[in-house]
Structure formats: C-alpha cells, structure tokens
Amino acid sequence: MKNTPFSIIIYTFLIIFGLIMIIPFLWMINTALKDQVEINDGNIGFNWKNKFTYIEEDGKKLGIGRALEVGDSVLVSTYTIDGQLILHPKNIHTEIAYDLDYKYRTDNGTIENRTKRVVLSDEAKLQYIMVHKDDIVEGSYIKPYFDNFAKAWNKVPFALYFKNTIFVALMTLIGVLFTSSLAAYAFARMNFYGKDFLFYLLISMMMVPQPIYLIPSYIVLSQFGLVDTYFALIVPWVANIFTIFLFRQQFKTIPQELFDAAAIDGCSMFGTLWRIVLPLSRPVIATASIFSVIGSWNSFMWPLIMTDSKDLRVLQVGISYFSQDSGTETALLMAASTFSILPLVFLFFLAQKQIIASTAKSGLK
C-alpha cells in the first residue's frame, strides 16, 4: 500500500463515495436554511441566497417593497434585512406628492385622460418614500434562514412528539435492562428444568419477523382496550431477546471465583447480581442501552399502527404526518427532519467508538 498512485485512487474513490453518503444530509441542512420563496423559484442549489431589492441610503442597504410607480419615480416602503419596516419620521416635514394619470369616463361615454395630484397623508409619509427607479438595485444577500426551524417546530406540536418519544424510549430502556439482566443471570448462572428449551425457544422467536405478530398483537391489545395507550407503545418492547442473549454471553465470562467469594461473604443471589455482575458488565449494558434507544427512537410501523390520537404521537409518526400535510413546504420539512435526527446523531458522536465496535462484533462468529 506504500505506492502513491494506488493510494490516490483509493482516496479518490472513498471521497466520491463519502460525498454520496453525506450529500443527502448536507442537502437536508442546506434546504432547511433556505428561503422557501427561493426554492419555489427553482433555486435549490447549495447557497443561502435570499432575493433582496434595495436602495442605498447613507451607504446602508435598505430593502424595499414597491408600492406604486409614477413615471421615473417609485413609491417604496423600506425594510431592514430582517424584514423590519423602517419608518421615516423626518418625512413629516416635507411634502410627498405625485401626479396620478388616470382615465375618466365622462357622462356622454367618451374617455379622457386626466391627472390628479395625490398628496401623501402623514401616516403614509411615515411608511413610504419616493425614489428614482434607477436607484433601485435587484440584488441578493446570503444568509441562512434559521426561521424555518422555529416555523416547523411551531407548526405541529413537535415538543409533544419529542416528549412522547423520550418517555417511550426511557421507559422501554428501563424495562429492557430490568428484564434482561434478571433473565440473562438465570440463563447464565443457574440451573433449572427446561433451561435449554426455553433459551432456544427465545432464540427462535428472535427470528420471527415483526409483520407476523403485528396484527395479532393489535387484536390482543384492542381486546383489552389497550390500543392507543402508552402501554401499547412501551410494554410489548420491555423484553428484548437480543439483549438477554447479549447479557448472558457477558455474564458467562465472569469468573466463578467471584461468585464463590460473594457466596462466602453471605451475599445473596440477587446481591451478587447487583453488586458484582452488573458493575462488571457496564460496557455491555451501555451498548445494549444505546441500541435500545436507537431502536425506540426510530421505530415507526408499530407506533403508527398502535396509536391513533395526536396526544400519543411519537416523533417518527408525527413527522410522517407532517410530511403528508406540508409536502410542498420543503424548507420546513427539511428543518423538521434535521431536528428529528439530531438527538441520535449527537448520541452517535458521543458513543461512536462503542456503537461501531459492537456493530463490528455482531458479524464475527
């Protein structure tokens, strides 16, 4: 691998593929920061251009909104770059007037051109100024349009969706850690009748795809009136066969001497689990927790089917409805997508080593 031409080819490939992998994310963020008006005008490129028609006054650019054109003059209102209206109090002492040409239909049906002098009221003078049309510049300015995030956040109750998702993910996590550590402890360290049978039953059930038990689960839950409750979102997922399997493997690696020592010290079975086994298994617990949270956060089909009321919507379901309702508001959709994935991306960067290492391990026999 020391020869340079070969390395250059490898890096070229990797960079191209790397770009393909991350461009959708960059484009998502880019679109989230664009002005929807620009997008509708066909500007979808990687820029944060905002259309800006302005005049210069004392070296400052003032955005304008055209009100009326009279000959070479244009009556305009002025704005700051943030869209705040600029008032012109000094206009009060000057007269702003223009001659308005209009067609007048006389009583006998003929049409004649007339001119009328229009004088701006004090109130209008505060808002409008008269400029020469050549002074108006059609330009643009570059500024990320952060408003999209706030707009998307407020358009549908995303705060509620986040709250629901976090609640479901946390409750599921607590449940999974509780049931798995107990069950794995029994499978790893105790002998009981039917142990092997039960264990293989679990493993074989792990292979059953979700669509098989989806409909019967729905029927069972609805018989007990539990559809559309937090119960339906959480409880079916508080036992995770894969986590039991993972914990069992870990618990088996703990040397027998530690258990013997604990037994001599009078430590109960549960005490041994709590004081010795679990503290020694922290890395595995962390891994299982991370994957449990990722699983809950991203799960879609189950909550889509099991809940109906808006109050119970989790993030994925909420954002999917948002996408159906506001399909044309690309910028808002991308802003919503961005904040929906942000927590997990953050978690990923925080625990990158652990996530990648345990993914890598899953493929090794």
Next chain:
Amino acid sequence: MKKNKLSPYLYILPAMIIIIAFRFVPIVLSFIISFFDWKLTGVDKFVGLANYAKLFTDQEFIQSMINTVWFVILVVPATIIFSLLFAVLLNNIKWLRGFFRTAYFLPYVTSMVAVSIVWKIIFQQRSGLLNYFLEGIGLEPLGWLNEPTGIFTMLFNNFGITLPDWMGGPSLALFSIMIVTVWKSIGYNTIIYLAGLQNIAKEYYEASAIDGASKRKQFFGITLPLISPTTYYVLMMTTIVTFQSFSQIYLMTGNPAGGPQGTTSLIVYYIYEAGFINLDFSYANAIALVLFVVILLLTLIQKRLEKHVTYE
C-alpha cells in the same frame, strides 16, 4: 445456587411474561386468525383455507410479491458488493479512516422516516437535487418516484430496442427506493466487513506476496474466501431486513402509497394496506404468514450455503 428451586423461574419471569404475551401468543394466534374471517368487533367464522386461496387470484398481492422479489434480488447483492468494496478500500488506508467510517455509518443511525422524507425531495421531478444534477451535466431529467416504466425497458429504449412488457423489470420508482435502501444499509455492513477483514491474519497476504501474487489474485484467492463467514452473515441479515421494508414505501410513494400503478407496493406495505386500510385482518395475516414461510425457506437455503463458507 441450590437454595431455592423456584428462584431461577422468578428471575426469568418478567421477561417471559412479556415475551409470551407479546411474541409467543401473537405468533400462535396469527396461524389461527388466518383460518378465520376475523373482524375487530369479534364476529368471526371459520373459513378454512379461503384466505390462502384468495392469494392466487389477488392481482395486487401477486404484483407486490413480484416487486418484493425484484427488490430483494437487487438490493441485497448491491449492499454486499458496495459494503465489501468500501471495507476493502477503508482497510487499505490509515489516514482519515475514522472520518470515512463515520460518514458511511451516519445513515444507519438516522431513522428511515427522516431519510425517506429527505430522499423524496431529492427525487422530486422539478426541484429535486438529482434532476438538477442530471440537467447540470446535460442529461434528460427523469421521473424517478413517479415513473412506472420498467428500468430495463428504459435502458434498452436508449438503444432503440423495445422490450416486451414482462421483461421490463422493476419500475424506475421502485429502483429509486432501492437506491435509498442500499444507501442506508451500506454503512452498517461496511463496519461488519471491516471487522471481518481485520480478522484475516496478515500472514496469508505476506506469504502470497512472497509468491508473487497480484493484488487482484490476493483479493479473489485470500480475501473473498476468508471473508465468506461475514458475507454469509450479511447475506442472511440483509435479506431478512430487506424483505420487511415498509417505511420507505409508506413515506416516499405517493397518494395512495405503492404507486405509480402499484409498482412500488412491497409485501409488508401490502400487509399494512390489507390489514389497516381495508381492515381485513385475516387476509393480512395470511399474507404475513406467507412472508414468514418465504423468509424461513430462504434462511434454510442460505443455511445450506453455509457449507461453502470457509472458516479459518
């Protein structure tokens, strides 16, 4: 450990209650339901194999099945080839390896829902990134998710050849969804392959280098056979997951989902449609069981393949 014969059962009890109630019972129930005409209101009558018989005449089911087969046949190998390629490339570099690994892995941690929403916009006909790019390099823009024409038909049309309908292949719309699905699963499998590659002892390469083997020979003679356990794992897992694709279809294909002309309706989406839109639970369940049998058979076939896998 000998104190109490009951205590092991107490330890497994919480997990077992949940698994029996929400996995075991539903799985058994799903068999039973498929033989009944089951309404949510509880009025049910035994119909024998009627739900299964219906499958043979249901054009929508047959089309979903064909779509799904195309989907799996193209997505799984593409995922394997790209993941292995990336892993081999990454394994050959030191500088920036971590950076690329992160970039490739990122799609895996993001939800299919968000990914689908973003890609749907990328595929947009008028203001999508892909057509913007195609026009930029002087090519015709494509219909992507709105295009029901088969990809083989489109490909051969470029050469002036008109293919018969049955050779048209999956629609461009379905192909677009395949792109997203492969894109999302590459990173995860690259990491698995990378671990597999690093598990191959360096001595093999050193010895073959002394014998004058080229890089290409090394890849086909050493890497490919020795990585086959990983390939076997990736093949199994990707097949099972790909068969169950749902969110992409639900979110990316347009109103009603599964279009245009039903060319993107995959089997799990069709189960959802039959069960929760048409409210025919028994029929939806029968389809789910057919899916289960298909996956089971494929797993068994792949298990036989395992004999050809080289373990070091």
